Structures are given as structure tokens and as C-alpha cells.
Amino acid sequence: MDEQKYCSLRLANQLCFPLYACSKEITRAYKPFLDQLDLTYTQYITMMVLWEKKKVNVKMLGDSLFLDSGTLTPVLKKLESKGYIRRERSSQDERNLEVTITEEGVKLQEDALSIPKAMGSCMSLDKGEMK
Template sequence: MELLKLSNQLCFPLYALSRKITSHYLPILEKLGLTYPQYLVMLVLWDEHKLSVKELGERLMLDSGTLSPLLKKLQEKHLLTRTRSREDERVVLIELTDTGLSLKNMATGVPNDIMCSLQISIEEMDQMRKLASGMLEKLNQLEPA
């Protein structure tokens, strides 16, 4: 086995798969007026409703420099608000607006649309998600705190 062949690398098929799957989300999310990264933010907020930028960054594994422009765009769309915490002005709190919360109803079909677009079953999607999540968890445990 040649170790430095592209076909023998773990990173490349994961990278290419991520790009391909993300591209399948684009036309579906366009109907919601969201980009893929904005959709990820909204998924967390639909679950949490209100949290700090730091907490959101931890959930999405993104730094505040990446999150800030995303949050600004979502605020311009009236999907969320950003306010400074009264207890600690360094903390910025993110909260869904009624418009942002109502968008969740429109997004309920996204997972099914993705399965149809990718032509995979719910079992296949669940199996891939579990495998990827398990690997991600292992990698996160390897990183220094």
C-alpha cells in the first residue's frame, strides 16, 4: 500500500463528501433564505432559543470571528437579536425572534428533502451520522483543553 496515494487517505473522501453533501443543501436552504452556515446557527437556536455567542461557537465549533458576520446577517433578516448581558457586558446573548422561531416550521422538511436528494434511506443517514459523530467525538477528546 502506498501511503501517500490520495486514494489511501482518510481526509480526502471525508472532505469531498462534506462538500458534496453541503452542495445538496444549497437549493433546499435557498427556499428558506438561508446559507448552509446560517442553517447550522438556526438549528442550534431552534433547540436552545437563547444562548451566548461563546456557547453557540462551542456547539458549532466556530470562533467568534466566523460567527459574528453570520449572526449579523441573521439579525438583518430579523431572525435573531444580539444583546449584551446585563451581568457581564463582555457576553453577547443571541435570541430567536418570532420570525426566526416561525422559520422552524418551514424548515421541518429539510432532512427529508436531503435524504431524497442524496437518495439514501433514514437508516443509511443515521448510520453515517453516528459514524461521523463518533469519530468527531474521539478527535475532540484528543485536543488539549
């Protein structure tokens, strides 16, 4: 009787778990390609925003990636230590921290060009399916 009561709490009955598991598997599939660039998946998606925007404030970056500042700060420190980004306080408002891609970060984009295609091949997806 109680078993029926808690049926909705079974892992197999959760929408969130298959999505979580799928996300973990896809992130794991990226690893060998990102290892060649010495990047984690979170560093990679952070760089993707910067390749597109060139300069963003940390809040906008966190919002774009669905990351809080506690997660994003160590990622940004690591990318800065690698020379891919620069973090600076905004000249208009000292409370805002701006992140700018460096020349090295722009060069990294060239090296990363092969990753989407490699992931598509590894997942057996064609260009249309990847969109």
C-alpha cells in the same frame, strides 16, 4: 526512491480528503433547499441550534458548531439583519454576547421542516439510516 518517501503525502492516501470532499458534496446538496429559505448552510445550522436552545451565548454557539468568532460574527449579523435573531450583551456580564431567536426565527423553523426529508430523499436514505 523519493517517491516512496512521500507516498504518505499523496492526496489519495489521506483520510481527511474523502471526508472533506463528502462534506462539500453534502453541503452542496443542501443548497437548493436552503436557497428557498434564503439561508446559507452555516446560517441553517446556526438556526438549528437556536431552534433547540432559544437563547445561547456566542461562545457556546461557536463551540456547538465548531466555528470561531471570526466566522460566526458575520453569520449572526446576517441572521439579525433578516430578523431571525437578536444579539445582546449579557446583563450579568457585559463581555458575553447572547443570541436569542425572534418570533420570525421561530416561524422560519416551520418553513425548514421539509429540509431533512428532502435531503434524505436526495441521498436515498431512509429515516433509520439518517440517524
